[in-house]
Amino acid sequence: MKFTVHENFDQHTLEAMFKQLNVPKKDLHLLRMSKDIVINDVSANLRTVLTAGDTVELPKSEEFSQYKPSYRTCDVLYEDRYLAVLFKPRGVKTHPNELHETNTLMNHAIYTLEADYLEPVHRLDQETKGVILVAKHPLVKKLLDHMLAERDIKRVYIARVDTKQLIEPQTIDLPIEKMRSERNKYSVSERGKDAVTHIISAHVGPEYCELEIELETGRTHQIRVHLAHIGYPVIGDTLYGDAVLRDLQLFSYRIQFIHPILQKEILVELDKESL
Helix, strand or coil: CEEECCHHHCCCEHHHHHHHCCCCHHHHHHHHHCCCEEECCEEECCCCECCCCCEEECCCCCCCCCCCCCCCCCEEEEECCCEEEEEECCCCCCCCCCCCCCCCHHHHHHHHCCCCCCEECCCCCCCCEEEEEEECCHHHHHHHHHHHHCCCCEEEEEEEECCCCCCCCEEEECCEEECCCCCCCEEECCCCECCEEEEEEEEECCCCEEEEEEECCCCCCHHHHHHHHCCCCECCCCCCCCCCCCCCCEEEEEEEEECCCCCCEEEEECCHHHC
16 A cells, blocks of 8 residues: 655654554554565655655555456445545445345445455445445555544434424434344344434424434444334335335435545535435
């Protein structure tokens, strides 16, 4: 991986920079032992002091993604050499569950971006459409994974529910677990994993109440389970609501974070009118 040192890391050692970015200890050890780090075309190591604008080249990664290309393109909303933000349509899985599957977003992405390594940082339900973040390098994936765990990646969803009553902003802090009696269904349970959903705003229209929701955790079906539990299932949800036609009105609307390498804000937001 090749990158230019941002001014935030001027006069840091390369090791200090990586520690600040929360590079895992195992990766730091491998880099510490490496003879293949190059800074400004000169062999270097983690003790090298950086200057803003320096060009750093790390050893080539031997990790590759195993997704088979679908020979179908996907919509790329933002891309640089380290990561991309993609649009996932409704009805398309985020990634295959079996290696032979080829009709998922990651199959389309590996073909569109022509990358050897491409992995999702988070996932969306098959019936949820919207923005999704993917990493284009294994080290960047680890940095983004840490940011996600520390809630440094802000994800905002839009959910439409069948009521004309204004739902007040609130936090739903209820654990969720997989149901034993029904396949691929989840429920609120004291035995479940922590799950926190923030309803940050609401707007009542002529046909429904539209909620903006921010996730603090990312459990499977979390928004759908939480909203159904408080009596407002998402419109078009045949699993947690009483919808007959599957037309889930849940959208990954906005993603916002500070780019770990470029150190700039990345904000990708969909046009509400297009949802």
